[in-house]
Structures are given as C-alpha cells and as structure tokens.
Amino acid sequence: MAKTRLKRKNDPPQVAILVDTSTGWGQRLIRGVTSYARQHGPWHLWVEPKGRDEAMQLPPDWNGDGVIARVGSARLATDLQSLNTSVVNVCGIKMPESDAFPRVTTDYATVAALATEYFRSRGFRRFAYVGPTRHSYVRRHVDAFRGALAQFDAELSVFNFAHESLASKRWKTQEQKLGQWLKEIAKPVAVFSWGTTASARLLKVCRLHNVLVPDEVSVLAGDDDDLICEATVPSMSAVLISSEQIGFRAAARLDRLMKGMNDDGSDVLIDPIEVVTRGSTDALAIEDFELARAVRYMRERAFGELTVAEVADHVPMTRRNLERKFREMIGRTPLQEIHRLRIARVKELLSTSDLAMPAVAAASGFGTPEYMTQMFKSIVGQTPLRYRSMTRAR
Incomplete structure (x- = not known):
C-alpha cells in the first residue's frame, strides 16, 4: 500500500x-x-x-x-x-x-441512437456491426445499437472482430472470414463498428474483396480519431465522442x-457530440430516385440559403409530394431535415473550432447568430455558448 x-x-x-x-x-x-x-x-x-x-x-x-x-x-x-x-x-x-x-x-445508448438516426437519414434499411464482441463492454455497445434499431423493426447482423496483429496468422484467417461475410451480406448495408481499429481493418478488407465503400457498405466508427480517420481510404466517418x-x-x-x-x-x-461525415459514409441508400435526388441536393446546399421550395423545384416535384415522401421514408419534414443538417454542422464547429458565433452561423447556413441561437436552443435545449462550454470544457 x-x-x-x-x-x-x-x-x-x-x-x-x-x-x-x-x-x-x-x-x-x-x-x-x-x-x-x-x-x-x-x-x-x-x-x-x-x-x-x-x-x-x-x-x-x-x-x-x-x-x-x-x-x-x-x-x-x-x-x-x-x-x-x-x-x-x-x-x-x-x-x-x-x-x-x-x-x-x-453514454452508449445515446451513441447508438445517434448512429441509427444518421444511417436512417441516409436511407439505409439494412444494418450490421463489426467489433470484438467477446468483450462485455463491446456487447453493451452492440446491444445499445440493436435496441435503437428495434423501434424501426430493423434486424442487425454482427461480425465478431478480434483485435489481432496484422502480421499474425490469426488475423489472416479472420480477414478471410470477414471477406466472406462481406460478400454474403445483403447490400447496401450500414456498418457501425466499435472503434477506429475495427473500421480501418474493415475498410482494408473491403478493398481486398472489391466491395464498394460507401456505395455497397457504409462504414461508421464508434469513436473519432481524426489522424486515423483521415489516413484510411476512403476517409472514415466517425462518432465524435465528448x-x-x-x-x-x-x-x-x-x-x-x-x-x-x-x-x-x-x-x-x-x-x-455528432457524427463527423467523411468518405466512408458519403452515400445514400434511398431507392426512390426523386427522394434521393432531393436529399443529395439538400446535403450539398444545406449550409447556404436553401429553402424547401428550391429543393422541390430542383427534383422537380410538388412541395406537397416532397413533404409526403420525406415523412413516409425519412420520418420528418424537408425543413426539419435542413435544420438537422445545420444543427449537426453547428455542433461540430462549436466543439472543434474557436470560430466566433457570427462565423459559425454563416458557415452552417443559419445566417445570423440570433437565428442560429433561437433554432439551436429549441432543438438542442441549450444555447450554442453553453454547448461549446460543455463539450470543450472551457
């Protein structure tokens, strides 16, 4: 002692x-x-x-x-x-x-809910998990993801990924099993993983077996390590943990x-905090061509002066049909989706940069800090300044 x-x-x-x-x-x-x-x-x-x-x-x-x-x-x-x-x-x-x-x-439950919402907003209806599930804490991560999917009656396929050395014979065997699993699983599929190691190796196996990322397999890591995430091919999307x-x-x-x-x-x-979107999830799994076109247009222009009428004109379809398809297939209105994209961008900027509020508002499409603060408080439940102080511990 x-x-x-x-x-x-x-x-x-x-x-x-x-x-x-x-x-x-x-x-x-x-x-x-x-x-x-x-x-x-x-x-x-x-x-x-x-x-x-x-x-x-x-x-x-x-x-x-x-x-x-x-x-x-x-x-x-x-x-x-x-x-x-x-x-x-x-x-x-x-x-x-x-x-x-x-x-x-x-909070694993909140992470799982965030990952589920993220994938569903991109139209995915098939889901999988890759991670070392022999560990109890990883099984809790899996269970939280399965629980978040349950409300949408979505099933989950799980692959037990062990953290073996890349030079070991056991990794070679596991690599072959993972490759076979990837070939057999129905696609397109959204894959959530325990962390950056599992995701990086999953991306490597996808390349070896000619599985297209993100078109066939969309990969999201459970934790963001920007150095590792930027080094993979394609770059790896990840949940930014606070x-x-x-x-x-x-x-x-x-x-x-x-x-x-x-x-x-x-x-x-x-x-x-939020999902940091990079190349490994930059795809849509929406079978409806018009809706997919509308969602992609939204993602490309959400941080500018975008309106729902502009989105409807681009597709083109009536605003009423656009509203109906969004509610049926995405679960919210087009305006709510624009606000969701902008709020996610605000969260990322608040937690990872020192930009002043006017600059954050301009970069996220809200225009003025007053309007951004109003919307952020109504959706998140606290002011942007409070959120920054909480996530950055300052």
Missing part, C-alpha cells in the same frame, strides 16, 4: 492521469483534465505517454492525492484499490473490480472527492 504523503496545507494536489496518449480520445480527455486544473487548481499532474494496449500503472514511489484512470483491467482496478487515494474511472468497461470507483464515461468533457467532469468529481465531499457513486454518462 502507498504511504500517506506528508502534505503541507497549501500544497497543490498531486494527480495522476492513467489513460492512453496515442489516440484522439485520450488526448482530448487529458486536455479536459488540464483545462479543469487551470481553472480550479493549480494541480501537479503526472501523465506518462502510453499506447492503448499498454499496461497502465503508477510509478512505484508515487504518493499523490488522486487518480483519473481508464480502468480497463482487473489488475489496474486492484492496484488502484490498494492506494490510499481518490480515484475516478473514465472507462466504459464494467467489471466487479472497478465498481468501487465513481465513473464518468460515454472525451474532453469527460476529462473535465472527471476532474471536477475527483476534486470533490479529494476535498472530502460526498459522492453517490452513480455513473455520469456524457452524450456524444
């Missing part, structure tokens, strides 16, 4: 962050912790560069006040339980050993624990 550190009254807290530094998720999470520490500290932070699959552990002589950790193994959970210190868990993995720690993590906010909220919770305040131990679940 670690020794209790002799601490002077005004010493800053010593806090260790045990998350990987090699992924966008981990880097953004650490940024959220450092943002909280700047505002409410100072804190003395300890971070060691680590890959996602490397063992996380504290130095043998570490004797600090608190730990923010991705508790993804029973060994790490046991090690942390032996410390005389406060711990907050930021991992979605649930295991008996980690239940003793308060948790701040991603890991910076997870880090900020975890730091705030740890601060309360270190000050001896009560904590009810319940999970704090953070919603994802």
